[in-house]
Amino acid sequence: MAEVRLENLAKKFDQVTAVDRINLEIKDGEFLTLVGPSGCGKSTALRLVAGLEKVTSGNVYIDEKAVNHIPPQKRNISMVFQSYALFPHMSVESNLAFGLKIKRKSQEEKMQRVKWVLDLLGLKGMEKRLPKELSGGQRQRVALGRALVLEPDVLLLDEPLSNLDAKLRLRMRTELKRLHKKIKTTIIYVTHDQAEAMTLSDRLAVMKDGRILQIGTPQEIYERPTDIFTAGFIGSPPMNFILGERLPFVKREEAMVGIRPEDLSVSLEKAEKSILGKSSVTETLGSDNYLYVDISDLLISVRLKPDQKIEEDQTIWLVPNLEKIHVFDKSTGRRVQWAG
């Protein structure tokens, strides 16, 4: 177990700045997620921590020791690649034992640790199989097991669930969470899936164009996004954005107002501080129903109360929960204080 600290870390490939001076502290035993759209530099950041890429500038510290010049094999980290990177010519057992062999563990300890991982991840009976004889979920678990068996200081996971089908992904999500509770290793997790990031992490760092926009607990980021990108990226269905001048009760020039679907309620009668609109289709997402509302050229999503039913093409009023609205500066995209 260890702390990781990134200090003004940057990586340039020829013309592209993949990671742009990021600062981040990951606490001992923490599950931290780098989340952001594809191409924003998450993998590169992770590979910098692993030592698979040379830093352009800045520093990586593991337990307060600068590791910039230490090769990956000496950093006592483990990484699970998106492709799993199982060695195709080795059995599950040999894959799992690969790192232990290098560390010259005794035969007994090796067996014991491999057995521990097989039990932990429900892989018993698969020892002799080759990777190609495993299902996607099993491969994923072998890859995870191969990293865990070394008891690394830091575990790096690059979109480990993205190659699984939706159902398995959900199951592995809970398993990962349970696993982290049990082993308490420091984990840096990379994903482009905000829902995954929100459910798994202790804290998350939202990235865009190589920069970290916001760091915080899932709740902090959900409730107080510091900029418009984060606000729109986290949450599903995404936050609605309405120009400030269309909401006379938000007395601020040049504002973009963000309102989450659950912070709006539908009224069939004219209400104070509300937005006039016309109801459109209702969509069911699990247990929640979302109504889409036309307000001139904009489509707004609203979470309906349970049992609430709204016909199409009705004139309705949307009443925002004023305590929960987010106001951003239109030009900078940054959150601004707003006294309702």
Added chain:
Amino acid sequence: MKSLRFILICLVLFFIIFPLFMMTKYSLSDRESIVTGGKYPEPFFPFKPNLEMFEALSVRKDFAGAGLTSLWVGLLAVAFSLFLGAPTAFALARFKIPGIAILLFFLLSVRLFPDISAVIPVAELLLSRPFSLLPPVILVGLAHTLLALPYTVYIAKGVFESIPKDLEEQAHVLGAGKARTFLKILTPLALPGLGAAAIYTFFLSWNEFVFAYFLTFQGTQTTLPVYLLRILTWSPQKNFISAISLVICIPVIIFTFLVQRYMKEGLTAGAVK
């Protein structure tokens, strides 16, 4: 369409099988079946098939010697070209090298000229000191390495490119250094593909005539194709010469059948993940 295809296949098969049939037929022939003196047409199959020619061959020391020479030359060519070609190919596959296109062109250049013109400078070099001090087996082996190297490099480059870089990086992350990664991960994965390159090189060497001839025409020790020419210059009987060529062909045919699948995998290793 179907019948056309059938005819084409038959035609191709005919061209492949006919020479083999002729070789087999003559090598088994008795004297009356080939020396007709125009009195009667040559029979489709010998009157009294026999193995006399093969028996005669089996006791000839020079034939066995040429066979052994060919074998050694082939193995040397395989060893040299893999030893030089595989690391080169690995470097070409993994690292950005400026001017790589020009490099690959030069690598191929020996094969751009007809052998008969390429052989002159090569023979000139290998037959002068210090190379001329080496035994002919090594000289011919070196020449065949030169011929096989471009193919070895191209095949091996494809093989290494087909091995995902993730696997190497994963090995590093798990604690393996460069040497261990090369030995435990890359080598076993590349082996089938490199095997294909080795087989290709061996057959190239086994069949090669021009370079072997220029490098060995003065001495007694030579490879099978050149030995065949020497026998031909004495105008031997059809049945004797057929027996020799059949014996030269047989290992190639048997081996090709055995490793066909394996070879196909290796040659397309670059194309499929």
